[in-house]
Amino acid sequence: MGAATESLPEGINVQFFELDDALAFAPDAVVVASPASTHLYYALAFIARGVPVLVEKPLADTTRGLRELVAKAAEHQVRAAVAYNLRYKPSLQHVRQQVLTGSIGEVLSVRAEVGQYLPDWRPGTRYQDNVSAQAALGGGALLELSHELDYLYWMFGLPHSVTARGGRLSALDLDVEDLVELLLEYENPRRLVSVHLDFIQRVPHRFCRLIGSQGTLVWDAIKDVVEIYRVATGQWDRTEFPTLDRNQAYLDEIRDFLFATDATMGKLPDLSAAYDVVAIVEAAKDSNASGKTIRIQGYEQQTG
DSSP states (O other): OOOBOSSOOTTOOOBOSSHHHHHHHOOSOEEEOSOGGGHHHHHHHHHHTTOOEEEESSSOSSSTTHHHHHHHHHHTTOOEEEEOGGGGOHHHHHHHHHHHTTTTSSEEEEEEEEEOOGGGSSTTSOGGGSGGGOGGGTOSHHHHTTHHHHHHHHHHOOOSEEEEEEEOOSSOSOSSOSEEEEEEEETTTTEEEEEEEESOOSSOEEEEEEEETTEEEEEETTTTEEEEEETTTTEEEEEEOOOOOHHHHHHHHHHHHHTOOHHHHTTSOOHHHHHHHHHHHHHHHHHHHHSSOEEOOOHHHHHO
């Protein structure tokens, strides 16, 4: 099927139903927002043609083939990034800045949590038909809720290893994990990071507590509130941030990608960073299946 022009949004005058037609059109840039299991296929095709690509998170559902994607982007000097729009929350940017500046000293322990009842995610649709509920399309709590893994990576880099437990524990009609607990272990410095991901909470929840040598930081991502206790003052400081409109976050990251500078691209994970997030997910799945702690093989470890 070729191009069609019916029922398109204002300002859009063409759409394609075949990859070859889209490649022949030679777009200036592409957003890949298909199911995660197809991201590599589409991104590789456009990058090989020298077209900048922004991939909706996660980069893929497996690391297989991703090294070739990173190499192709470098070979063709093509701008490519992954859209983890949680990075655009001012409250999260503030948390990261506090970590990087040592506001609470050396961070020794972190607890990150996120959960929301899957049938409530996309009103008006059957949750069973959505990507999130289907393994073949790259669904499951680990991939769909990988925002948490990305922002922890954004702050602390790649963990050394992961131990994970979970699976399909609810009565939801899906073939993927709906509840997972991860323990990420870091070396140099040593740090323990626990992560909770679920599709089952009836009240949406997103929260992170960071315990440092000189204080504690608590981030409520739903309310966009950051509270910090500093040993030096013996007091809690509370900062409230304006809640960012979700659609605006998408627009901001697309703008930053299209009109990229070093500053704007710093908010968007590059392909090697996004590879590492997928590597964490992959290792977590291996750990859950084997009952063992798994060493995480990131992009640098695989290519070093």
